[in-house]
Amino acid sequence: MVLSRVPPATRAWLGLLARLVVGAVWIWAGAIKLPDPAQSVQAVRAYQLLPSAVVPTVGQLLPVVEVVIGLCLVVGVLTRGAGVLSAVLLVAFVVGISSVWARGIEIDCGCFGGGGTRVGASSAYPWEIARDVGLLLLSLYVVWLRRSRLALENVLFARPATTPTPITTTTEGA
């Protein structure tokens, strides 16, 4: 892997960059949707993919989860978990957009608010998929890296230092 030739310090800084980019996108995407859950539910329904019984829950939960994942990544807590969840969601979005594309349904992806049918929306599908794949790769990088710079968890969750304990060899005061 090319990344193994990158010095560890640079990798850790790149990890910070990846966290900030992916995290900021999640916070932005979620915060836009939060004030209008009905719109979010409608956007999910427009994919015609999920059973109607779960559509409202998904539409209501998604903006909240997006904001929280984004916060975790930006602040740097539970980053691996947030990275995994981020990757899983992005895969789901790529599947969703590919699916409507394949079925010839023209909808606003509802990625950043909006949603529902829109004339000519399919022209944006390739770019939306490319963007999500890019974010997916960044998320996977965060997961793979484990530790990055300026993460709150480096302080909060620091493992106890395993100091060598030269107890029996002490001669002090002998």
Add this chain to the structure above:
Amino acid sequence: MSKRAQDERSRKAAEAIAEQQRREARRRRLNIGAVVGVVVVLVLAGFLYTRIADSSTDVTAAAAGTSEYGVTVGPDGAPHEVIVYEDFLCPFCGELERKTHTKLQELAEAGKVQIDYRPFHLLSPAYSSAAANAFKVVLDASGPKVALAFHNELYADQPDESGPFPDADWLVDKAVDAGAEESAVRPGIEGSTQASWVDAATKSAEDSGVQGTPTVLLDGKVFQDGRTIDDIADNLIEAVS
């Protein structure tokens, strides 16, 4: 210092270090627990908020047959009541209509259901309001039966949402096909004489809480039972059969 005293000191030092490590490990666990707790609380609180704020099913519409903005088929007091808010240009409305109108209207004739179709102007192209205007012109000039047939015709031959859009002559032809007198409907269709009715119908739909089309109400409740429009159509027919 004696060997014994030395051992004692070493033991104490080791205990102190082990104790400190235990404290640090404990602090770490507490921090992880606290952060996980905060995340869980944030998600639950957010979800509670969005669930309460979700107004998708908060539609309180006038009962079927009591609105000035629709055409009704089927008897008063039928066991079920269906209200359909729709836009003549919306593709999903067209899909729903083409899948349901024959069967639903048969059921209505048989007295099983009363259906109230309420067109309004949601989508921006002019055809959306022109068709709704024509619907009201036909309703006034030729009565509900012809207006219903006209409504069915418009969906059966629905233009694409991206155009090209049919003109007034096309709407007049459809009205005549549905059974209207050309001389009775042409001036109203060409002159958009019911534009203010269309605006009022649109306002009424919005005031009722309708946020998109098609919005289907079964016995007063928003009906969204189905993954695709086709599923919803099938389930709706089944529910009132």
